[in-house]
Amino acid sequence: MSLSKNSVPRPLPYGWAFPLLVAAVLVIVPLAALGQYDQRQLILIGIYTLVVSGLNLSLGYGGELALGQVAMFAAGAYVTGILAQHGVTELTVAVLAGMVAAAVVGLISGAAGLRLSRWSLAIVSFFLVLLIPVVITMTEGVTGGLLGLSGISGPTLLGIPVGFTGFYVTALMVALIWLVLMRNLVLSRHGVSFRVMRESPALASSLGLPTYRLRMRVYVLGSVPAGAAGAIYAYLNGFISPDAFNLNLGITILAASVVGGSNSIYGAFAGAALLVLGPLQASGFELYSTVVYGIFLIVVGVLFRGGLAELFRILWAWVLRRLGRSRQDEQHDTPVAAVGSGASGGLRIPGQRIRTRGLSRSFGGIRALDEVDFVAEPGTITAVIGPNGAGKTTLLNAISGFVRPEAGEIEVGDTTVSGLSPYQVARSGVSRTFQTPVIPEDMTVREIAESGRLWVRGPGTLATMLRLPSAWRIRRQDHLAGQQALEFAGLTGIADRTAGKLPLGVRRLLEVVRAVAAAPGVILLDEPAAGLDEDGLAELSRLMLRARDAGATVVIVEHNVRFVFDLAEKICVMRLGRMIAAGTPEEVASDPEVISSYLGARASTLLERSVPES
Structure with missing residues (x-):
């Protein structure tokens, strides 16, 4: 492309x-x-x-x-x-x-x-x-x-x-x-x-x-x-x-920022104009000038959380609607079922093997990880399941650097990442999602996809402010990677939508898209199926299968056992911080300890797989 x-x-x-x-x-x-x-x-x-x-x-x-x-x-x-x-x-x-x-x-x-x-x-x-x-x-x-x-x-x-x-x-x-x-x-x-x-x-x-x-x-x-x-x-x-x-000026400047619109470039001008001209116009009320000015600031701040800049955007959107040029953002929310099927588009993800040895971590005397050995291979989907408090998310947090293990090693490919900070682990080729989608609501779908490449070194601040050729060059590269990831997930049709207007299912897909855009060796997904309906689960399954087929090492922590058994080639089961079983779905479903401690009677029904086409 x-x-x-x-x-x-x-x-x-x-x-x-x-x-x-x-x-x-x-x-x-x-x-x-x-x-x-x-x-x-x-x-x-x-x-x-x-x-x-x-x-x-x-x-x-x-x-x-x-x-x-x-x-x-x-x-x-x-x-x-x-x-x-x-x-x-x-x-x-x-x-x-x-x-x-x-x-x-x-x-x-x-x-x-x-x-x-x-x-x-x-x-x-x-x-x-x-x-x-x-x-x-x-x-x-x-x-x-x-x-x-x-x-x-x-x-x-x-x-x-x-x-x-x-x-x-x-x-x-x-x-x-x-x-x-x-x-x-x-x-x-x-x-x-x-x-x-x-x-x-x-x-x-x-x-x-x-x-x-x-x-x-x-x-x-x-x-x-x-x-x-x-x-x-x-x-x-x-x-x-x-x-x-003095401090009064500091508070006034803060008020001007909020009222003008703190997340707006030109809101600073509106806020400054109020700061200078507001007291002059209110001075006609003599003793009540400060009260009148203060009430005005409060009313604007309460009615328009984005300040006067938001009011201007609302009026501008109204003008566009009157002119028949309403933005895509103002249309109805896109259901997950309406998202395109997507295609790999030749996208290849250089997967890396991930391995932990003797991984241990305690919180207040509770053993969250107890000498955990874990392996996930490139081109496979490896799931981690278990009851609440088993240590599943702690394992993901340890791998991604958000929790430092007290003992043990973590390897991503040929690199030992134990003890590295989260941003260093990410630069080693590990992308992740979170239990609750973390999506900046004022960013577009395209910007969120492109944000997966923020780890890539780009031009400096001054070169960007002056828009030197290096700034345009990295902009083109970011756009290409983001576009490929959106095509990969079938989200190009909503690329210019604002993320805050998207339903939960599309947000979860978008988190995976952001991870894919980073071209990682490992993709860690923390309960990506939570809250999704059947359409959302089907779209998520297709996206994960395409990531696997592209070569990624996909690791998923999930409570939806039916979803996991339909999707994963390898399943690991944790209980009380220990890894009690690891193997194919068939091996795990027949493991006596897994059946007695977690799966119970449903174990016999989990092997009827219904995986969607990738």
């Missing part, structure tokens, strides 16, 4: 309409129609758009709750002020220096807060804001202390003094350029990895992503625009003091 450059899905042309329209309205029109005061308000909107967009990146896309944007904002402002007092007034230097300073603050605070739970980052960033006046006081000789830093002279651009009009245009262009770069980032595989991590760090690890480094990257990236905003703010005011960077 070949894929031309032109066949790669690109953002729709009207995706550029909004930033271009904003540029025209905010840059050109005010120059002719507004005075300096109104232009100053628009500069403030541009400044806070930068700050809020950074929070949108770390919170809305990365799922990292933090109030530290104010500290990064302050870092950019103070570095600019200090440079200006030493005669460095070049605006490009100030913006770049502010970005670097903010990134350093983000790196230091992130190193302290990201090692633990996500709430620890919120706590660290909270205290970081409280430390701003303390740090400024301790460095009074440089920062001016509590009295502030004054005498920040006007900026120059390429050595030429910049008047207010030039500063106005430059400030808004900085904000616009950042939004374009951020858009390129979040629409790339980097953005997909951020959303996967936001949905589930465990899922990110299972896809071969080092979650700590990924969380650090998104947090530091979110710091960068705040530093640029601080540089512009310092030159706009000509004076900065610690009073301008």
Whole structure:
């Protein structure tokens, strides 16, 4: 299967309409129609758009709750002020220096807060804001202390003094350029990895992503625009003091992010506009201005969980329906029976043998795994069954790195993976699904299929933001692999559907598709048949048989014994952490210990196989 450059899905042309329209309205029109005061308000909107967009990146896309944007904002402002007092007034230097300073603050605070739970980052960033006046006081000789830093002279651009009009245009262009770069980032595989991590760090690890480094990257990236905003703010005011960077501003920025739409690129602009203009419009209510503004924020936040950006999407969808161009997402849910039959399409999966020797693990004195020996061969479906608490899922978790065994070895092919972290095991060729489907609801079916390749090394962040040829090259490769996996499962007809609108059966199929797209040696499936009806079971069976025929080593943990006996070539039975039997379905069904401890009277009926065609 070949894929031309032109066949790669690109953002729709009207995706550029909004930033271009904003540029025209905010840059050109005010120059002719507004005075300096109104232009100053628009500069403030541009400044806070930068700050809020950074929070949108770390919170809305990365799922990292933090109030530290104010500290990064302050870092950019103070570095600019200090440079200006030493005669460095070049605006490009100030913006770049502010970005670097903010990134350093983000790196230091992130190193302290990201090692633990996500709430620890919120706590660290909270205290970081409280430390701003303390740090400024301790460095009074440089920062001016509590009295502030004054005498920040006007900026120059390429050595030429910049008047207010030039500063106005430059400030808004900085904000616009950042939004374009951020858009390129979040629409790339980097953005997909951020959303996967936001949905589930465990899922990110299972896809071969080092979650700590990924969380650090998104947090530091979110710091960068705040530093640029601080540089512009310092030159706009000509004076900065610690009073301008307080906890109230941090909470207001968080509110602007949520109300504008934290998972939206342009929601930052809407939130910043509310942050700057909202209090001014509410001031006509005198003493009640804060209450009126607060009520407005609460109402918008409650009615539209995605903020004003969601409201805009709803209105845009309504316009498309009126024009007869409704998206595929707005159609009725697709039942599992409507999914295509799929075909292997020549897809080959290089299966690897998986073996455990003497695998043991205890939890609170309970022996979850007791010297378990287990083998699964390429090109076969191996099932693990047993009563609740037998240790089946613990075995899968140990193989995939989510549980570290106390004793024993795990081999995938010729590689020993015992003690490796989940992302390292995934990169060794092990893909897995989870008992409850972990599917980011705001991603399309195509994006989820392509996310199976996130472990493959791609271009760096800067190359992606600039959309260099290397970024397009990996995009084509991801699309090809995702398309092959969707064809493999017969899901190409719903490739552009949003996953949140899919029924359970299709979600479970999609998890397997994501695993197949990774081209793994081993596919681990944890109770994939749970909750499926007959149509769903039939489609799942076909997909697993095609994966087996393509060469994969398929391991399934399942409670649906009928489903397992119809499908697997080898069945392993666990009880109380021990492997009590392993063999063909016929051998297992006739094993006395298996019959007495688990299968009972149904053992005699399980050999009437009814496997669907692959």
